[in-house]
Amino acid sequence: QQPVQSPQAVILREGEDAVINCSSSKALYSVHWYRQKHGEAPVFLMILLKGGEQKGHEKISASFNEKKQQSSLYLTASQLSYSGTYFCGTLGGSNYKLTFGKGTLLTVNP
Amino acid sequence: EAQVTQNPRYLITVTGKKLTVTCSQNMNHEYMSWYRQDPGLGLRQIYYSMNVEVTDKGDVPEGYKVSRKEKRNFPLILESPSPNQTSLYFCASSRGTGGSYNEQFFGPGTRLTVL
Numbered sequence: 019q020q021p022v023q024s025p026q027a028v029i030l031r032e033g034e035d036a037v038i039n040c041s042s043s044k045a046l047y048s049v050h051w052y053r054q055k056h057g058e059a060p061v062f063l064m065i066l067l068k069g070g071e072q073k074g075h076e077k078i079s080a081s082f083n084e085k086k087q088q089s090s091l092y093l094t095a096s097q098l099s100y101s102g103t104y105f106c107g108t109l110g111g112s113n114y115k116l117t118f119g120k121g122t123l124l125t126v127n128p
Numbered sequence: 129e130a131q132v133t134q135n136p137r138y139l140i141t142v143t144g145k146k147l148t149v150t151c152s153q154n155m156n157h158e159y160m161s162w163y164r165q166d167p168g169l170g171l172r173q174i175y176y177s178m179n180v181e182v183t184d185k186g187d188v189p190e191g192y193k194v195s196r197k198e199k200r201n202f203p204l205i206l207e208s209p210s211p212n213q214t215s216l217y218f219c220a221s222s223r224g225t226g227g228s229y230n231e232q233f234f235g236p237g238t239r240l241t242v243l
Contacts, residue, residue: 114176117173118172
């Protein structure tokens with residue numbers, strides 16, 4: 019079952035902040051975040067693990083609430099280069115199926 | 129250069145004509161996976177492989193086959209393609225078993241059109 023992302027789309031001006039949410043109906047071991055620019059392949063941003071460990075980029079932060087099975091990606095002081103579609107992927111259970119959400123389209127304007 | 133390559137990048141074919149999309153990685157990764165991407169549906173996993181000769185179904189495996197005879201290669205086979213398999217396909221790989229805790233590196237994508 020795909021995790022649910024919100025919002026579906028967001029438009030910002032350069033310098034503004036954004037939060038993208040990801041929620042799942044099942045218990046999670048980890049949450050993965052990727053960004054995809056138009057016409058390109060997805061690129062890794064961050065992994066959040068059960069227990070609080072994070073692996074990823076310094077300029078982007080995220081949280082993982084294991085009890086609520088939710089994660090949020092925080093984009094602060096947005097730049098034009100932040101534009102793209104953001105996907106969260108969730109991993110739960112004993113298999114290795116990484117299930118992605120439908121994506122959040124972020125547009126940063128000058 | 130560390131990378132995941134896919135071939136072909138673009139393919140137009142007809143219903144029922146068997147085809148193979150190749151995927152190769154040069155990073156000695158154990159885990160490889162295939163996804164399809166359709167507008168409004170995000171990335172959906174087709175099959176994944178945790179190592180040589182170990183494969184398992186993802187969320188949308190119907191109509192696809194895979195094999196993992198070598199660590200670096202993970203081809204996607206469509207034995208009898210149908211128009212509903214028209215999509216953008218991505219191959220990805222990561223180190224470790226299952227890629228649970230490691231970033232996935234994606235190939236450039238293969239745009240498939242089945243007429």
